[in-house]
Amino acid sequence: MKRTKNFFSLFLICCSFSFSIQSQEKLPLLDLLPQLEIKFDVKFSYSESDVNAIIVDSPNEADSINKIIETLNQTTILNFKFLNERYITVSTIDKRISICGLVITQANNEPLLGASVVIKNSSKGLITNVDGEFQLADVGINETVVISFLGYENLMVKAKDLRFIDNTCKTIVMQEKNEELNQVLISKFLTTGLQKRIDGSTILNTEKFGILPGLTEPDILQSIQALPGVESVNESIANINVRGGTNDQNLMLWDNIKMYHSGHFFGLISAYNPYLTNKVVVMKNGTPSEFSDGVSSTINMSTKDVIGDDFSGGFGFNLLHVDAFLEIPISKKLALHVSGRRSFTDIFNTPTYDNYFERSFQDSELTTNDDNISESNRSSEFYFYDYTAKILFDFNENHKLRANIIGISNNLDYTESYTNNTDETESKTSNLQQENLGLGTSWNAIWSDKFITDITAFYSKYNVDATDYRIETDQKLTQANEVLETGFKLKTNFKINKVFNLLNGYQFSEIGILNETTVSSPSYSKTKKDVLLNHALFSELEYNKDNTYLRLGVRGNYFQKFDKFIVEPRLNFRQKLSNKLAIKLQGEFKNQSANQKIDFQDDFLGVENRRWILANEKDIPISESKQGSLGFEFKHNNILIDVEGFYKVIDGITASNQGFYNNFQYINATGSYNVKGVEFLINKTANKSSAWLSYTYSINDYKFESFTPSTFPNNVDIRHSVSLAFNYNVLDNLEVSVGGICRSGQPYTKPIEGNETVQNGNTTTVNYDTPNNENLEDFIRLDTSINYNFNISESVLGVFRVGVLNILNRKNSINRYYEVNPDDSNKALQIDNKSLGLTPNLSFRVKF
Template sequence: MTKTKHFIVLLSVYCCFSFGLQAQEKLPLLDVIQQLENQFDVKFSYSIDDVSNVLVDQPIKSNTLHQIIQNLNATTLLNFKFLNERYITVSTINKTIAICGVLVSEKTKEPLLGASVLIENSTKGVITDIDGAFNLDEVGANETIILSFLGFETQVFKAADLMLLDNTCKTIEMQVKSETLNQVLITKFLTTGLQKRIDGSTILNTEKFGILPGLSEPDIMQSIQALPGVESVNESVANINVRGGTNDQNLILWDDIKMYHSGHFFGLISAYNPYLTNRVTVTKNGTSSEFSDGVSSTINMSTKNKINEGFKGGVGANLIHADAFLEIPLSKKLAVHISGRRSFTDVFSSPTYDTYFERSFQDSELTTNSDNISESNKSSDFFFYDYTAKVLFDLNDNHKIRANIIGINNNLDYTESFTNTDNETDSKTSNLKQQNLGAGVNWNATWHAKFSTEFNAFYSKYNVDAVDYRIETDQKLTQANEVLETGVKLKTDFKINDNLNLLNGYQFSEIGILNETTVSAPSYDKTKKDVLLNHALFSEFEFNKHNTYLRFGVRGNYFQKFNKIIIEPRLNVRQKLNNFFALKLQGEFKNQSATQIIDFQDDFLGVENRRWILANNSSIPISESKQGSFGFEFNQNNFVIDVEAFYKIVDGITASNQGFYNNFQYINATGSYHVKGIEFLMNKSADTYSAWVSYTYSVNDYEFESITPSVFPNNVDVRHSVSLAFNYDIIDNLKVSVGGVYRSGAPYTKPVEGNETIQNGNNTVVNYDLPNNENLDDFIRLDASLKYNFNLSNTANGAISLGVINVMNKKNSINRYYEVHPEDSNSVVQIDNKSLGLTPNLSFRINF
């Protein structure tokens, strides 16, 4: 009897277990609907497309019809609704679900930090964390999710395919793009959106850009100064010094258009709108042979290049300007991207504007004119604006055409009123305009899986025009500096195999530069225009396999006017020793034919004192540079140490393009500068924070054989430069950044003590001592930023940002020179140019 009972119990358990398994069996929804119709004598109304390929659990037989329908509503993305007791409708609804995933490399299976996860046609999205994971709540089940990561193929999923089930997230393997060799090495470098490539260049991705100390919103030329070896000695984005070079030695490209202007507000604000300029590549050495000019660096900006299915845009404003951008798809093959920005400083003066104005115009006629003209008798209006437009046309998947235009404008009106001896009031308005207009076209063609071509053509026009009325002397001074350049480039890219690429190309450019000065009393007119044609051939191969990266190229330049050929080899090597350490070696020869000379107080209202000139191969030679660097990298668990020693020689500089405030201020001399140094960077990043410190030590000396002494410190010889910062995500939507800058004071020349002035003909001039033999006080500045992101809807989000430059209001001297005392010709007056004081800025943005 006992055995019989045990058998019955086991049989019952088996039956129940068997039934439980059957209840969990997945069946086609169509079959389940037919079962329910037969069992309960009901009718379902549905579209076959909605219910096909849907699998559901086998209904539990003991459940009522209402319980079964309730379970189907909970476990499917369909809506089951009773019209009455016999008829049930089945329809699709856009339910909101939670999605998640883990992105890993298909080859290495390592997680991908910083990958972009976006909901199509919206601004909602996240960035993957250190484990490659992401989570998104309240996502429409029918939404399309786009997964992208630089150097990998973009993948697209339906949200339902990524739905969180049983606390399990889908693992997604991302495929490496086969057409790119120069992959990203460090995906989060200093802050989100800064990435380090394997060739040593740095990419700034503005769309993913995080936060940097002092900035209320992304500023391209300010942001790149976070990199070691890149700084501005006089705190101006129009004067960025890369490894001891001058600003005119930086090649600036915007969608392959060469630009001759970089800053609004005469250097304090970047002239490039970051919200369509989505990628900036900065190269300090080992440049690709396809690029010439820029003997110190290459700053290559690229705008968004993809045709989106949906309309996107954004608007924003801060205490200086307002801006807007739009991405407008006209069809699947045609789109237009436009942006615009304008200051409102001519109608409203904010505290930020007042600080900027004081900094920009402290050494100009606006603040240093005659004592006979009181503050009440002078006024100034300043404003700037810029705009961009881009047409994107995809003929097909293999042929893509792009056309671009960019305009940058600064305008200053300065009015003086003067009461003459007859008690009559005279008023004159002076004007300064600074403009850069660029246009370009690009055709990218893929002829074969292994062979593609790219054709570029551009037009760039830069001009500064000034009309300066000297009201006390009844003199009118008109000045103009104009640069006009056109160029074409054709390059071919042949993929020999998965590890080796071959690049070849030809480039032609024609550049003309005009300088004109006209004076009314006494009558004087001087106009000088030079034109130079350049032909170039370039070739390079790029190899990347396992632990070795190698790029070697050569560029040949032919200057038609001088019948001169310049050959420039380029080298870039990186050898990985193990999973953590790598050695890198870089070298390059480069040249440039257009440089800037520095004028002084009586030029362009004393505001813009730089004008472009063209090499003549005699008194103004073509500048040529030779640079080499060697270093190592350590990268483990998002902890990076980067050390690099460099040596650079630049020949063919002139005394006039250095801006000397000493006895060499007005002499004609050609020479060179030699800079050697070492850059150190340490960076630790995680999901919620990033901290870094960088240090640069360099020695930078001039050598002019015709000058005594022939060797002396460079104007930008900053021996020690330190920057450090800490970014922290207080909560998901609230970020804070604090950082500081310390560097040695810039060199300056003081007068001979006890004999400060001497006679030079009929003029008394300052008698300067040894050039650049003194240094200003050390430069110290502390900055901070705070940013809060919020969602307005499923398709729109906003951000409020506060940035404060120079939190401690430190009065840093950035330049010092001397003038003869106006009342005592035997003594001098010391003039110090000061840096920005305490400068807060607040911005508000909406993206949709």
């Protein structure tokens, strides 16, 4: 009896085990559905093609029909829906799922932080975290997911292939673009959208740009001032100083067009619309040999270069202007990209405009005029605009043609009314107009996996025209400064193998500069025009393998007018010593033939007194620079420490383009300056936050042999500069940024105490002491910004931003000079230019 009982128990266990195994067996869904119809007396409505290839687990015998349907909804790509108690529909329509993935690089399987994951034809998306991971809920199963990252090929993946099932996610491998030679080294540098490449250059990706303190939009030339060694001594983007250089020593390129003008509001905001300017590369040293003509830095801006599938764009406004941009696909091979921006400050004023106006036009005729003309008899009207257009035509995947146009304009009208001797009221209007027009075209051809050619050509026209009526002397002063440049470049890339790349090319440019001054009373006219032709050959070899990156280049420049040949070697080297530490060495020789002259006597209404002039190799030589830098990078646990020492010498500068406020103000002389220093940066990034601290120490001195003393501090000798900022994502769609700047005051020259003026005949001038021997008070500014994103609809995204510059309302002095006191000719009158006070701004944008 006992044996029978044991046998029976064993039989039950085996049957249970057998049933358990059977219940976990797989079977086609197409076979399961008829079985369920018979067992539960239900009817399924479905297309055989939808369910044909789907395999599912056999349900447990005890499961109800509701439990089975719930399981099928969770484990298949189909949507099972009860129409009533008996009828059930089966389809992929309206099926919502959760997706996830791990994005890594093909080269070394490292995770990609900041890769963009977007549902196609919608504003829904996110970026990958520090581990390269992403997860997104409520996604249509038939939707397409677009995964992109700068320097890598875009991927389009069906949502159903990224389903989040059993806590597992698919690995997505990103492949580098063939034309992207310098891979991204740091994908989130300071803030989202700022990235650092292996050659030391920095990329600003405006489409993915996060937030910086004080900014309400990704202003291109404001944003790059977050980088160590890049700042503006007078907080103007028209005066960006890179490692102690002047603004005219920065080469500005927009889609391969050389630009001679960079700012609206005469320098306070960038003149380049950021919403079609897709990528900005900033190079402080170790520049590729294809670039020259900017002895301080190269800022290379590129617009979007891909023909999209759908019509898209955006528009918005802030307290200074309105703007819009459109991406219009005409066909699969042809597209048009356009953008436009215009201020509304000539219609009505805002507090932001009032602050900018006061900052821009202080100490000009607009704010300081003859006492005989009352404030009520003076009026001014100012506006600016810019526009761009780009035609994209793809012959096929390997041959692409592009054509571009960009226009920038600032216009100021200043009217004075007065009563003449016959009691009649007269008015005279002065005008200042500043414009830059650029045209360009390019053809990119991929002839094979190893050989690529690029042909580009451009035309650039810059002009400043001023008409100044001076009522007190009944004099009309007309001035003009015009620059015309045309250029052509042929570049070839030959990929020798996986680690070597050879670049060769030829560049031609012709530049003409006109300067004209006309005075009505007494009658006077002066016109000067110069033209210079330049031919250049360049070549460089790039090596990139494992832990070593090396780029060796040389550029030969021939100036036809002077029969002069200048050779420029280039070096860029980076060696990774371990997974955490790398050293870098860079060097370059560069030249520049066009510079800006500061004209104190003919001052364009006192607002814009910089004129472009051309080298003549007599009293205006071609400027030449030599620069070297050595540093190291330490990266661990999302902490980056970057230290770099540099030394730079610029020969061939003139006293007239430095803007001296001392005894050398009107003396013609040539000289040089040298700057040496160190840049330090520590940056910590996390999923929701980023914080950084940068410090720059430098010594910047002039040397003019004909001056006494011959060596003295540079006008932009900023010994200490500290920048600190913190970004935090309070919510997924709400970000806050706070940061500040603290730097040494700018040098200035004071008069000799007790002997402040000196008289020479009938002329009295300020008697200056040792040049640049004093410094202004330290410049300190604290800024903040808030960014909020929200979905207006499934395919329309709204962005609201608030920014405040100088929230402490600190009265920073940014320049100091002296004039003879009109009430006492024995005394000098001190004049201080002040920075922006507390300046709020807000913006609202819509993207579709």
